[in-house]
Amino acid sequence: MAQNDGEIRVPDEDDILRQTLSTSSPYYYTNLLLKYHNGTEKLTADEYFYLYYGYLYQEDYRPFSKNEALDEMLLLMSSVDTSKPTVSQLEAIIERGVKALEIDPFNPKVLNILAYAYGALGDTRREQLYYDHLNNILSTIESTGTGLKEGSAWHVLMFSHAYDLLASKGYQYGEGKIISRTVEFVPVVKRGSDKTKGFYFDYSRVYRNKPDDVTIKRDRTWQFNNLKPREYK
Structure with a gap:
């Protein structure tokens, strides 16, 4: 079923597993991922939905793996004058x-920075590709709830995706508070007349894949507004 604007779509694990593992399904995961990486065709909202949440059932999904390439990319970005970067x-x-996308193919901060970097090099095709991926991944997460109460939390595959979503909306946020075994509340700093106190995130998929010897740490996100991404029509 196609997703309508404003329609809440809580991930149905049985449906996602069935659709993404069946070779006869239009959402067979191998094909979806190839389409995502190739960028020759636009993905539909449904395809992004099954792509994002279907990643849970892939061997490569390891939410606690160290992403050294991401750390190196952010270190490089910290030294770049984004208004006049060099080609190198x-x-x-x-x-x-x-x-970095090999470890976390739907990382919003990485997609955001790649869109910026390709745009700065004049590669408008790849700039548009990563900009589209960024917006559709964020929209996919937002489609799973309102984020305004525990029973309508936003479902994410990584802790950082939650913080990136808030950063993309211009929110500054505080330390998350555990509400239940799967849901956390992330408080945000008040903005003008915005009375929103924070947002709820469902981390159940992350917790289910946590090795026993891993201590949970939250990575801080890259500030999206620093890049002033192009507005596409």
Whole structure:
């Protein structure tokens, strides 16, 4: 079923597993991922939905794996004047960004920075591709609830995706508070007349894949508004 604007779609694990593992399904995961990476065809809202939440059932989904390429990319970005970067800086950022996506293919901060870097190099096709991926991944997460109460939490595959979503909306946020075994509340700083106190996130998929010897730490996100991404029509 196609997703309508404003329709809440809580991930149905049985449906996602069935659709993404069946070779006869239009949402067979191998094909979806190839389409996502190739960028020659636009993905539908349904395809992004099954792509994002279907990643849970892939061997590569390891939410606690160290992503050294991401750390290197963010370190490079911290030294770049985003209004006048050099070609060598941009190429180095892209190299590490592409590698970072091997660990976390739907990382919003990486997609955001790759869109910026390709745009700064004049590669408008790839700039548009990563910009589309960014917006559709964020929209997919938002489609799973309102985020305004525990029973309508936003479902994410990584802790960082929650913080990136808030950063993309311009929110500054505080330390998350555990509400239940699967849901956390992330408080946000009040903005003008906005009375929103915070948002709820469902981390159940992350917790289910936590090794016993891992201590949970939350990574801080890259500030999206620093890049002033292009507005596409």
